[in-house]
Amino acid sequence: MKISGFGYLVKEGIRSIWTNRMMSLASIGVLISCLLLTGAAELLSVNVSSAIESIGGTNVTRVFLEQQITDLEAVHIGDELARIPNVEKTVFVSKDEAIRDYQDTLREDIFQQLIGEGNPLPNAIDVTMTDLAYYDDTIAQVLSVDGVESARDTREIAMKLTNLNDLVSTLTLWIMVALVLVSVFIISNTIRMTMYSRRFEISIMKSVGATDTFVRIPFIIEGMVIGLVSGLVSSGLLFLLYDVVMKTMQNIVSFKFIPYSQVGLWASLAFIVAGMLIGALGSVVSIGRYLKKEGNELLGW
Amino acid sequence: MIEFRNVSKVYSTGTHALNKASLTIEKGEFVFIVGSSGAGKSTFLKLIMREEIPTSGSIIVNGMQLDKMKRRQVPMLRRTMGIVFQDFRLIDKMTVYENVAFAMRAVGARSRAIKKRVPYILELVGLEGKADNYPSELSGGEQQRVGLARALVNNPQMIIADEPTGNIDPEMSYEIMELLSEINKRGTTILIVTHELDLVHSFNRRVITIDKGVVVSDTKDTQA
Numbered sequence: 001m002k003i004s005g006f007g008y009l010v011k012e013g014i015r016s017i018w019t020n021r022m023m024s025l026a027s028i029g030v031l032i033s034c035l036l037l038t039g040a041a042e043l044l045s046v047n048v049s050s051a052i053e054s055i056g057g058t059n060v061t062r063v064f065l066e067q068q069i070t071d072l073e074a075v076h077i078g079d080e081l082a083r084i085p086n087v088e089k090t091v092f093v094s095k096d097e098a099i100r101d102y103q104d105t106l107r108e109d110i111f112q113q114l115i116g117e118g119n120p121l122p123n124a125i126d127v128t129m130t131d132l133a134y135y136d137d138t139i140a141q142v143l144s145v146d147g148v149e150s151a152r153d154t155r156e157i158a159m160k161l162t163n164l165n166d167l168v169s170t171l172t173l174w175i176m177v178a179l180v181l182v183s184v185f186i187i188s189n190t191i192r193m194t195m196y197s198r199r200f201e202i203s204i205m206k207s208v209g210a211t212d213t214f215v216r217i218p219f220i221i222e223g224m225v226i227g228l229v230s231g232l233v234s235s236g237l238l239f240l241l242y243d244v245v246m247k248t249m250q251n252i253v254s255f256k257f258i259p260y261s262q263v264g265l266w267a268s269l270a271f272i273v274a275g276m277l278i279g280a281l282g283s284v285v286s287i288g289r290y291l292k293k294e295g296n297e298l299l300g301w
Numbered sequence: 302m303i304e305f306r307n308v309s310k311v312y313s314t315g316t317h318a319l320n321k322a323s324l325t326i327e328k329g330e331f332v333f334i335v336g337s338s339g340a341g342k343s344t345f346l347k348l349i350m351r352e353e354i355p356t357s358g359s360i361i362v363n364g365m366q367l368d369k370m371k372r373r374q375v376p377m378l379r380r381t382m383g384i385v386f387q388d389f390r391l392i393d394k395m396t397v398y399e400n401v402a403f404a405m406r407a408v409g410a411r412s413r414a415i416k417k418r419v420p421y422i423l424e425l426v427g428l429e430g431k432a433d434n435y436p437s438e439l440s441g442g443e444q445q446r447v448g449l450a451r452a453l454v455n456n457p458q459m460i461i462a463d464e465p466t467g468n469i470d471p472e473m474s475y476e477i478m479e480l481l482s483e484i485n486k487r488g489t490t491i492l493i494v495t496h497e498l499d500l501v502h503s504f505n506r507r508v509i510t511i512d513k514g515v516v517v518s519d520t521k522d523t524q525a
Contacts, residue, residue, distance in 0.1 A: 008406055201403075204390055207350075208455060209379035210407035 009214070013221030016194045023190040024226055030186045031230035031278065034179035035271045036237060041172035043242070043267065047257050048165045059129045061139070062093070062152045064122045069147050074123040077147045081127055086138045091126040095119045122149065180278060187226060187282025191219050195290050212291050220283045227279025231272030238267055302328045303349060303459075303492070308358035310344050310514075318344035320514040321358065328458070331482065331491045333501045336511035342494045345511065346463055349492075350382070351375050363458050380408055383452025387464035389444045391436040397423065397447050398432040404451045418454060426450045426480060442473025449480060459490040466497060474500060 017024045063081065065074055071094060078090040098121045099114055106114070114120065129138055139151050195202070205215055239260065246257040303326040310319040318341045326332050336342050347353040348360055351367045360367040363381040370378065391400050398419055405415045423429050426446040436444050445465060452460055462481065466474035478500060485491045495501060501508055510518040 008412075200390075201392060204392070204403070205407040206376075207379060207384050207390075208404045208407050208451075209376040211376045212373070214407065214409060 006217070009217040010221050012218035014225055016198070016218065016222050017225055020190065020194050020197070023193050024222075027187050027190045027226050027282075028230045028233070031183050031227065031275055032234050032237070034183045034278075035230060035234040035275055038172070038176045038179055038274075039234065039238060039267055039271060040245075041168065041175050042270075043263060045165060045168045045172055046263065047246075048161060048168055050258050051256065052161045052165060059088075059132055060126050061129065061135075061142075063125045063127050063142055063148055064150050064152070065124060065147050066149045067122050069123055071123060073147060074125065077145060078125045080145055081125060081142055081148075084138060084141045086130050086134045087142075088128045088130045090128070093124040093126055095121045095123050098124060127151075183278045184282045184285060187223055187279055188286035190226070191223055191283045192286040192290070194222060195219065195287065215291065216284075216287050219287045220280050223279035223281075223283030224276045225279070227275035227277065228272060229275075230279075231268075231275030234271040234275070235268035238271070239264060302326065302361070302363060302490070304359075304361040305348075306359045308348065308355045308360055310341075310348065310353060311356045317514055319348070319355075322511070322514065322516050323358075324509060324516055324519065326490065326492065328490055329485070329488055331485045331504075331506045332493070333504075333506055333508045334492065334494045334511060335496060335498065335501060335508055337496065340511045341514040342511055343463075344514075346461060346494060349461065350384070351378055376408075380455060381457055382459045382461055383455065383457040385445070385448050385452045385460060385462035385465045387467040389436070389441075389448045389468070391444060391447055391451075393436055396433050396435055397428060397439070397450075400436070400447055401450045401454050404454050408455055410455075422450045422454045425453070440473070441469035442476060445469055445473075445477055446480065449477070449484075453484065453489075457489070459492065460484060462491070462493045464495055465493060466495065466500060471500075475503075478504060 065077060069077070071092075074094075075092055078092050081087055082090045096115065096119065099111075099119050102114075103111055127142060129135065139153075142148060142151060202215055242260045242264070250257060303324075305322050305324050307321045307323055308319055309317070309321055311317050322341075322345070334342055334345060344353065348355055348367070349362055351362075351370060355368055358368070362378060365374070365378050365381075367378070392403065395403060401419050401422060402415045405418065410418075420429065420432070423432055426449050428443065428446055428450065431439060431443065431447075436447065439447070445468075449460075449462075449465075452462075460481065465481075466477055469477070474497070481491050481493065482504070508518075508520045509516060
């Protein structure tokens with residue numbers, strides 16, 4: 001393919017987007033919805049995964065001590081816990097340290113009441129296990145130590161989150177499959193409209209000996225440009241909405257979300273690549289069908 | 302060069318459009334194909350352009366055997382021929398210049414080649430002053446000359462004209478025929494399908510008559 005010829009084909013492709021602007025706009029709209037929905041599902045999945053990692057990925061179990069246990073007693077209990085087989089190490093977490101973890105999420109005046117004497121939290125010890133397979137046995141031994149009140153079972157939370165994550169992943173996959181099919185269908189229809197409006201030109205091109213590839217290129221470019229625009233708009237919307245949505249979700253369920261700076265670039269790139277691929281695929285589907293049938297006839301003789 | 306050997310074409314509807322037709326047209330000839338409608342002229346053209354494939358027999362056009370040709374080779378065949386249509390087939394929203402350039406672009410010509418070649422061809426058909434006009438602003442005869450320019454622009458070995466004067470007045474028809482004769486003198490094979498016998502008779506050229514799918518007469522021996 002000669003470069004000048006290619007430039008002409010690119011121009012033709014872009015021109016037909018404008019000629020068919022209503023259908024192009026509809027395609028772009030549908031494709032944006034598809035990309036954003038799939039992107040949202042995928043990003044949710046990534047965030048849940050990261051939350052699981054931060055909770056369940058560690059072998060640390062927080063063991064709460066009885067309310068009246070003093071700091072000194074707590075340190076002794078820590079030493080005792082450390083002697084239990086399968087306990088790798090113990091770290092004392094004072095009630096003051098524990099309440100500071102909530103400093104960010106509480107109102108300042110409430111927080112002020114809770115530090116010092118008003119602190120409702122017990123002293124605690126973070127117990128790190130060597131092997132989580134013996135979790136039940138080890139916890140039973142930990143709980144039998146005098147002064148130990150309870151242990152926070154992180155496994156349960158981790159398991160719930162894992163289940164949620166599996167569900168989200170499965171849903172994401174099906175949403176993706178369904179939406180990609182819808183997008184390809186919509187785009188291939190848009191391209192077919194362009195093709196019918198240009199069937200006269202196509203028949204002249206074929207009569208003077210244009211190859212199928214040459215006839216195809218403007219339509220593939222049209223599809224890819226629709227995909228590119230959709231990908232760019234989706235990326236823009238993601239940039240505007242990600243933090244807002246995540247902060248809203250954080251208010252409902254307390255978790256630490258992955259900041260936009262870490263996912264933004266990859267998500268945008270994925271949007272653009274996916275958009276262009278879907279666009280090209282939609283074009284290939286419709287033009288292939290057309291060229292095999294009507295495209296071979298040189299319009300009524 | 303066109304060679305038909307025992308070519309038959311039966312459509313899926315059961316119509317026998319051509320029945321064991323054999324003929325040879327040499328390079329540089331000027332030939333009229335005549336016959337009443339439904340005689341098989343259109344099928345003859347479609348077979349030459351490989352829009353249709355013969356049911357039996359063999360066809361050789363410009364050195365290519367059409368009955369054994371693959372789909373992707375068809376564009377190369379079509380580049381050896383220029384086609385002129387009865388209804389001109391010009392693109393309304395393009396100027397005369399653009400219509401002719403379009404045929405060059407379709408086969409991947411460079412812009413520089415297009416800029417050089419199109420004005421030359423327009424001059425050849427006598428339309429140098431009409432390059433920026435739209436087809437709707439031209440007379441029938443002028444429109445057909447644009448069609449002819451488009452057919453010529455890729456420098457084909459052969460021009461195939463399907464009823465080229467069917468939609469224009471007799472005076473202009475004569476001019477188009479003169480132009481085709483002129484092109485023929487430069488070595489291009491000319492094949493004209495028509496049913497306008499008056500026009501055919503005023504040019505003393507080879508005439509092949511097709512009737513009911515059979516070549517019934519060929520003036521090859523008596524041509525000028």
